[in-house]
Amino acid sequence: MSQELRTNGIVQDEPLLWEKGRKGRDGYSMPLRDVEKASIDESLLGDGPDFPDLSEVDVVRHYTRLSQWNFGVDTGMYPLGSCTMKYNPKINEKLSSYIGLTRSHPLLPAHLSQGTLRLLYELESYLCEITGMDAVSLQPAAGAHGELAGMLIFHAYHKSKGKKRNKILIPDTAHGTNPASASLCGFQAVVVKSSEKGILSHETVAELMDEDTAGIMVTNPNTLGLFEKNIRKIADIVHEKGGLVYADGANMNAVMGIVQMGKIGVDVMHLNLHKTFSTPHGGGGPGAGPVCVKKELEKFLPVPRIRKVKDAYALVENIPESIGKLHTFYGNFSVLVRAYCYILSMGPEGLKAVSQHAVLNANYIKEKLKDHFHIPYDRPCMHECVFTDKFQEKHHVSTLDIAKRMIDYGIHPPTIYFPLVVHGAMMIEPPETESKEEIDRLIAVLKIIAKEAEDNPEIVRNAPQFARMRRLDEVTAARKPVLIG
């Protein structure tokens, strides 16, 4: 294929906000003053913050230019393993911005908030059905927040049984938020080594599980893109010793309509709405991380809960065994609206097709690239597949170099150096919203880079060459941090 190395176009430099502007400019339409100035104790007055004064045009040009330096899902593919960077439907943006929703104050009496409460209530029921769980709280503002909720539920459960448990089992393939969330609850993480097959073996779990262990945190499919097929046996072993099973639902995109976590031994799980349910990543957030539980654990969910009494929706605060509140109000409401819209747009068959196509895409890529990149687990994968830089090592080209070179071809790098158990890991997840042309292009680009690594490794090691910036000095940034201007 021809070399399509281009990032040209009209992309301008743009200084920092305070390097622009002039005192007295304004970019805001000051509302009319219809009251007199009231007296004020002068000793309370500050000087006001040192913000630049900019005109509306200054601000619009500034951010328009900055946006042009960014890659987004609308620009091209992000084959980021475990991130599920799928297309963000535009209709959901419009609908979540309806004034009836955006102007709603969270502390209005319930009878004035029936619309928003209804939407949340219905979304809870859809997520219950999709996960096979019995109750949901939409309060957690992100996946890690949902994990914290899960760990707090573990803690509350064991407390209610009269026994404090100190440990929690966490696979070596787990995302960093798992042990971080566990440790916030005072649990000590005990690492469970995955088998040479890349999944958990129930024998290893049996060796580690005891009555001082609160339970296990699993990700299913796991971060190697493999289905944890021993999950039932593992759940039985953990339950038998009085523990609970937590599932990190980051990889739900592989199994919607195919596996219901609540039916295979999972007691608590979270979802990432900004992954599986198409809400935009926003350059780092906001997301949403609803926590879902089995009936027995419902009483521990964060409050308030949403209840439907006859035809009216109400917020219920008085649930004594609840873990309490995790968010000032009810969670990231307008993110939840987008997920609600997405589920309704797809319907049951649509969500199943999402998972089927996602898994098809990953297996297709694995098949096409297996002669060019080393595959540590050469078995059918789920919605993501893992490669390493083993074949390129002899040319002194690393996973990092390969990732950076993809930028020159207009594709965002995949997840790299994660999970930690695979040396030089490169995890590729091509979501179901990517067309076959885009996927074939990804394959072609990776083949070209593999060849470049052999014939012209310098060009890979010096990548990216066509992005707005070359590789940045992260060492000085960490040694001598400059966090403000």
Place this chain on the structure above:
Amino acid sequence: MTEEDLNVKEINELILPNDLFYTEAHEWAKTEKNSVKIGITDYAQDQLGDIVFVELPQVGDTFEKGSVFGSLESVKAVSEIYMPVSGKVTAINTALADSPELVNQDPYAAWIIEISPTDLSETDTLMKKDAYLKQLKG
């Protein structure tokens, strides 16, 4: 391991002074009268890559042999540093606060802490250069 490992030295390129003790976790220890200076080996600094921060204990802290007394950070990783022998911290190398790169430049001049040891005979369990080299060759 991090992205840095493809640019690391070969084993025969490593600098390993003869007059030091070495540990499995890649620290070195230099005994002087009744004090011990501790740092990390050329292998360790090379594997870690550019060091951006050194976490030091406080003077007066005591640690047992084998326990963590500090850490070294690169951009993408954190490496804990372990006591080769038990003792009380009598000095910390404050120059490393402003210039952590000194550890990369000369890991043997850039000592990290100095301790007064509780039991100098613990050095009997440490390796000398040849044994350490053997361990590195694996």
Place this chain on the structure above:
Amino acid sequence: MRYLPHTLDEVAEMLSVVGLKHLEDLFKPIPASLRSKKGLAIPGPLTEWELEERIAEIADIMASTEKMKIFLGAGSYRHYIPESVRYLLSRSEFSTSYTPYQPEISQGTLQAIFEYQTLVSRLLGMDMANASIYDGATSLSEAVLMAIRITRKRKVAVSRLIHPNYRRVLETYLTPAGYDIVELPYLETGRTDISSLNDFEDIAAVAVQSPNFMGMIEDLKMVREKTKDRNTLLICAFSEPLAYGLLKPPGAFGADIACGEGQSFGISQSFGGPALGMFAFKKDYVRNAPGRLVGQTTDLDGNRGYVLTLATREQHIRREKATSNICTNQGLCALASAMYMASIGGTGIKELARLNYDKAAYLKEGLRKKGLKLKFDGPTFNEFVVEYPKGAYQNLMKKGMVIGLPLEPFYPELAGQYLVCVTETIKKEDMDNLIKEM
């Protein structure tokens, strides 16, 4: 389906490459006993047009609150948002982009967040700020955990006048690790009573909110004096950052950490979320701070650029020893607030803050002249507490006014008292109508 591009032919082609016949075959590696037998019992699919109708129906149920005059604050504030901000946020290079782990193609996000960190630091009078926490409540919780790490003490003194929901979330965060919260009561003046605190031996931090939940401005100078040189941090929380367009900010009093809610700056209320946890601190504490940080640096060609930095504090590297478990934050909301701060400017924010103050003062004075009792005597910003006559709240609701937040559910000792908020979106005639009804 427009979000599923593969045609039947393409699916067949790709299946044959993988060596399979049907899509179902892809899931054979999953034991049959674990696979669902039934389809999902959820509604849909709806066409784009049906979906629009459905949401319009829901939004219309809420429309009544649009025509109503609402005098509510308490952590969620109605402020005008310039259309330019809304428009710029819709640029998909911002909204559909990922976390800027690949800085070469994320300079838009990175420079924007560096600017946000800077503006927040200037607003709060602090050395530096992070790239956001989820909201005011979690921002406070992270501040307390940070103070506990820094001082290695296990108790924290928390003012009863901090937003009740912030305190409840803090309790949720501190309970499992067994840290203690000592509640500081309040005086008749509506400010925190710190006199009960004499022994700071095991107090990691004193946390107050200013303006506090009652809208009162706290005496931060006095609190700082009491906590100085005791290895006890001063945490200053807030729910209405616009106040610092007028009043001295937390940094002016030597606060160690300033944390709170940034929703007022360019973010819709949207039934309470997404919000914006602003978080700023003294530079000595940077390696203990939670959340992402963007730093300035140069690239191989010597050009100025920005990167995520000090990542070794975070969960993806430090794992169980991380300063926080936070990964996804409120990125796009931080961007919205930076755009708002850029639009309103240093001159504009002083004017807008003053306008809020004057409008609230007008209503306060108008109600006082009508004989209503103001519970607390002292300076407030754009919220205050008043005792409404019995039945007034319910009667006026029928007339299309929500005249405040009843405080009894939050403070049983304040039955009959209401928290009233006035921003620039309330007109003089709305206030005159309310006063007239008394």
